[in-house]
Amino acid sequence: MVASWTRKNIRPEEEYSDPREFYTKEEVLHYARSKSVRKIQQKMAMELVDLLDASPPGTVLDVGCGPGFSMEVFEELGFDVYGIDLVPEMAEIAEERGFDVVVGDMRQLWDYFDFDFFDYVFSISAMQWISKNPQDVERFARGLVYVLKQGGKVGIQFYPYSEKELESVEHIFKKYFRKVSVEILQPNTRKERIYLLLEF
Numbered sequence: 001m002v003a004s005w006t007r008k009n010i011r012p013e014e015e016y017s018d019p020r021e022f023y024t025k026e027e028v029l030h031y032a033r034s035k036s037v038r039k040i041q042q043k044m045a046m047e048l049v050d051l052l053d054a055s056p057p058g059t060v061l062d063v064g065c066g067p068g069f070s071m072e073v074f075e076e077l078g079f080d081v082y083g084i085d086l087v088p089e090m091a092e093i094a095e096e097r098g099f100d101v102v103v104g105d106m107r108q109l110w111d112y113f114d115f116d117f118f119d120y121v122f123s124i125s126a127m128q129w130i131s132k133n134p135q136d137v138e139r140f141a142r143g144l145v146y147v148l149k150q151g152g153k154v155g156i157q158f159y160p161y162s163e164k165e166l167e168s169v170e171h172i173f174k175k176y177f178r179k180v181s182v183e184i185l186q187p188n189t190r191k192e193r194i195y196l197l198l199e200f
């Protein structure tokens, strides 16, 4: 039997089924003020831009945008940026920082955005909230292909619980995207980043 990995550390999405329970007002403020979180979110945003070879001009959707750390990167590069987040207090902070954000669920993107609108969709540290449920991932994939332009690209960083979960997500995206690849940077270290790169 081939050995497969399972995540060792416990993450909030294992203890809370809904991010609105985990992200209390205090937790949101703590997150939004953290310089170290901002730094890592922005590093991953830049790595995804490079891996996708994404270049402005273009429309970008940031899924699970939080208070807007990753959106700052896309905006500075010259993209026309939109965000979506399920937690109203997160969206509020991103709005105060000048971003165009809706409060909504990544599992029904068609409710909030136009068909055929985005050149790129990015999602950083958010999809693990839904990735243990294949039906939720399927809904996310359907929403992505609804909002993306033909030839559009998606860059996702997330924290799968296990290798099996990563494979399941990959398998689902393969039904909707012509190209799906996984890039793992600094594997098997504390700084490991798992990236999914999709082309529509």
Ligand SMILES: C[S@@+](CC[C@H](N)C(=O)[O-])C[C@H]1O[C@@H](n2cnc3c(N)ncnc32)[C@H](O)[C@@H]1O
Residues within 6 Å of the ligand: 019, 023, 041, 063, 064, 065, 066, 067, 068, 069, 070, 071, 084, 085, 086, 087, 090, 104, 105, 106, 107, 123, 124, 125, 126, 129, 130
């Ligand atoms: C780590 S945080 C924000 C990361 C963001 N990239 C940044 O730069 O700060 C992940 C976010 O995903 C959001 N999220 C979780 N599940 C979601 C869902 N189903 N739909 C939309 N957003 C969701 C959470 O509310 C949270 O704000």
